[in-house]
Amino acid sequence: MRTSFLLPLFLISAMLVGCGGSDVLLQPNYSNREITSQKIARANIKISQVVDNRKVDERTIGSARVGAFNRLVPYHTAVPFNEFVKNVLDSLFTTAPNTVVVPAVVYLDTFAVGEGQSLFSESGFVHAKMYFGVPVARDSLMYFRAGFDSTVYSGVDVTDMLEPLIYASVVECGKQFVEKMRTMNTQFVSMPNDSISLVAVPATPENIAAQSIEASPLKQKITTYSNIGAMYSVGGKMQRGIRLFYNMLGQKDSSRTMTGGGFNLEILSINNKTAFIKGTMVSYGGNFLLREMFSDEPTSGYFGLQGTLTFGNETIDYGSHKESSFYLGPFLRETVGVSLNKKAFLEAGLYEIALFGSKMLPSDVGFSFGVSFGL
Numbered sequence: 001m002r003t004s005f006l007l008p009l010f011l012i013s014a015m016l017v018g019c020g021g022s023d024v025l026l027q028p029n030y031s032n033r034e035i036t037s038q039k040i041a042r043a044n045i046k047i048s049q050v051v052d053n054r055k056v057d058e059r060t061i062g063s064a065r066v067g068a069f070n071r072l073v074p075y076h077t078a079v080p081f082n083e084f085v086k087n088v089l090d091s092l093f094t095t096a097p098n099t100v101v102v103p104a105v106v107y108l109d110t111f112a113v114g115e116g117q118s119l120f121s122e123s124g125f126v127h128a129k130m131y132f133g134v135p136v137a138r139d140s141l142m143y144f145r146a147g148f149d150s151t152v153y154s155g156v157d158v159t160d161m162l163e164p165l166i167y168a169s170v171v172e173c174g175k176q177f178v179e180k181m182r183t184m185n186t187q188f189v190s191m192p193n194d195s196i197s198l199v200a201v202p203a204t205p206e207n208i209a210a211q212s213i214e215a216s217p218l219k220q221k222i223t224t225y226s227n228i229g230a231m232y233s234v235g236g237k238m239q240r241g242i243r244l245f246y247n248m249l250g251q252k253d254s255s256r257t258m259t260g261g262g263f264n265l266e267i268l269s270i271n272n273k274t275a276f277i278k279g280t281m282v283s284y285g286g287n288f289l290l291r292e293m294f295s296d297e298p299t300s301g302y303f304g305l306q307g308t309l310t311f312g313n314e315t316i317d318y319g320s321h322k323e324s325s326f327y328l329g330p331f332l333r334e335t336v337g338v339s340l341n342k343k344a345f346l347e348a349g350l351y352e353i354a355l356f357g358s359k360m361l362p363s364d365v366g367f368s369f370g371v372s373f374g375l
Contacts, residue, residue: 021066023074023075025077025078028079033296034168035088038171039091040094040178047089049106050107058081059077059078060074061081061112062074062114063113075113084170088174104177106130106131106132107130107208109131110130113165115159124161128149130145131208131209135188137189139201141201142184142186148168148169153257154257222252226248227247227373229371229372229373230372231368237270237361239270239271242267243264247287249291258290264308265282265284266281277359289304291339291345299341300339302347308333309329310329310330311326311329328356329355330354331352332351332353333349333368343374344374350368352364
């Protein structure tokens with residue numbers, strides 16, 4: 001009996017541990033939206049070579065967490081990483097054939113992909129630093145330092161958010177380099193586009209770093225959205241609840257995560273059968289919201305997490321006397337929904353509430369349904 005019980009448990013555990021594979025593999029897609037939406041026309045720059053000065057395997061760029069137990073596994077590119085970077089930059093810099101261009105050598109200094117965990121969310125990050133060398137003479141290069149450092153957050157799994165961030169990091173470094181180079185009052189060596197022959201000038205990474213000119217990071221654009229809406233709730237003690245709210249959310253260009261906050265008014269009809277109390281509560285609160293989109297499209301499904309610190313004053317009439325008390329506590333909602341072009345949001349899910357100081361509604365669980373519209 002004991003063996004027959006343990007064997008299925010062992011097999012299930014082995015399956016869970018094995019879920020997720022031995023690595024995360026990025027298959028290059030040089031038509032990725034992060035590249036095509038950022039193309040630099042008439043860049044007049046051609047990447048002749050990418051030198052990988054990182055002290056890691058040529059296909060390893062970091063790590064990720066996979067499977068039911070979030071095992072740490074390597075994050076690999078299907079091609080050598082210097083080849084990946086060259087092709088991304090070649091796709092970014094659009095230059096007409098038979099034109100004269102400035103050749104550039106790229107030195108990869110740092111590239112780190114990783115994930116972090118907290119109690120309620122996961123984070124993913126990419127740190128990148130690279131140097132661009134362009135000739136100012138036949139045997140002398142001017143170096144530009146470019147960097148990228150960004151973190152994204154998710155209430156579910158963050159691993160799928162790393163790939164667009166990797167493309168964005170290389171694109172951002174390329175944009176920094178071009179913008180800085182265009183501000184220089186320097187005559188660079190140029191040559192025909194179809195006869196690029198520049199090779200890396202021998203130099204140590206330390207010398208390159210010491211000689212480099214800072215190409216300041218470009219600020220990531222954050223799009224903001226203002227919503228007003230209403231939500232209906234029903235649960236065990238709550239016969240019905242009407243919530244009116246206003247929220248403001250923000251979303252970075254390279255992220256599927258929307259975060260923000262706001263405030264609300266709630267009118268709750270209560271029937272607490274255990275305590276033999278019926279009545280109406282009017283409460284106020286401040287909100288925190290997180291919406292994790294399932295795709296990059298404006299119309300997309302999403303997972304939502306809402307937290308409200310709600311408060312108010314309740315008065316209970318016992319017939320012989322009345323009691324008034326102040327209450328305060330968290331109101332949590334987990335929802336799934338759909339964004340309609342970021343102009344309207346429909347969602348439904350669960351709620352949990354715990355009010356300290358309340359006899360009418362000390363705690364409850366139930367369902368919520370809501371709609372909001374952009375201003």
